[in-house]
Amino acid sequence: MKKNRLREMLLLALIMLIGVACTKDDPEPFKAYCDVFQVNRMIASETAGHALAYFVYGQQPIKSATVLRSGDVDPIVLNEIPNTFSFGKEPVESDYDTTVVAAGEFIFNIVPETGEAVNDSDYFSPQNLEIPEIIEVTWPSTGPDMPVIKWDGTTNADFVVVKIKDSEGKYIYSTKKLSPSINSFTTNAVDGSFIVQPEKEGIYTIEVQSFLVEENINVSYAQFNIEELSIGEWEVVWP
Structure with missing residues (x-):
């Protein structure tokens, strides 16, 4: 199975955010938009697979970002894609499982290149969206x-x-x-x-x-x- 390039699918959203400018005299506070969602696809004949994707978008460059499911200990490190205004992690073949992902809250920690880190959250709830x-x-x-x-x-x-x-x-x-x-x-x-x-x-x-x-x-x-x-x-x- 080829790697699913979700980053290209969301490129338009990134371009929209990059267009938000901050002036030197009146800088805007750092803002981030976070999203976690389930990806469903067939991983074998008649077998559906499910995995999570995570994305963070900022109106200013991001230095680093992580996400942690509420109750877990080890955060997931997100990578820069395709530039410093967006970080994320898209599922690879080994991430898919036949079990639907359980509902839960995900806490994002985003560190901008300039300014203080911010926390944001997104709640995921599976809806069993049919695979076309x-x-x-x-x-x-x-x-x-x-x-x-x-x-x-x-x-x-x-x-x-x-x-x-x-x-x-x-x-x-x-x-x-x-x-x-x-x-x-x-x-x-x-x-x-x-x-x-x-x-x-x-x-x-x-x-x-x-x-x-x-x-x-x-x-x-x-x-x-x-x-x-x-x-x-x-x-x-x-x-």
């Missing part, structure tokens, strides 16, 4: 860059994103937020965009990602308040 099942991928006569993806299992999500990644796990295509009620999508440059064009006969993975936002949170602010992310995958050879 991709049914088929076809290429119509309009051309090889426009595959049609059909799936089931996203009606309980708040929104859906379709992504394509290469054999190294780097995303080359992503859509905007799509309605969870749809079950088919034709790749296009209006609802999404290619970072790089796919190579003929290259191996790619199409992902249907369904998102569940924390309760009482507007979907417009979902990037800081994800509760669960479920990912369905389909490997293709680009024609």
Whole structure:
């Protein structure tokens, strides 16, 4: 299984935060946005896996960050991704377990490059968000860059994103937020965009990602308040 690059999925949120500037004469206090959420995906045939992802975003550069589940002793060290305005830890293959993660409060300690450390918390509660099942991928006569993806299992999500990644796990295509009620999508440059064009006969993975936002949170602010992310995958050879 390729490493899931959640950092790219949340890059837009990072850019928004970097745009918040502080003046020399009237510096703003350091602020951080913390999020912990469960990632669900198939780790074997008919077997679902679950793991946690952690992210911290600051409007000023961050020096270090850790997260600790309430009641635990050893904190988890978060890493800089992709620059000092955001730290996080995304799940790797060995993190996934067949047991759903138990609910709990997670305490974040964030040390900015300038100023005092701050603590923040996020409460996680599993919601059993269904993993999308991709049914088929076809290429119509309009051309090889426009595959049609059909799936089931996203009606309980708040929104859906379709992504394509290469054999190294780097995303080359992503859509905007799509309605969870749809079950088919034709790749296009209006609802999404290619970072790089796919190579003929290259191996790619199409992902249907369904998102569940924390309760009482507007979907417009979902990037800081994800509760669960479920990912369905389909490997293709680009024609």
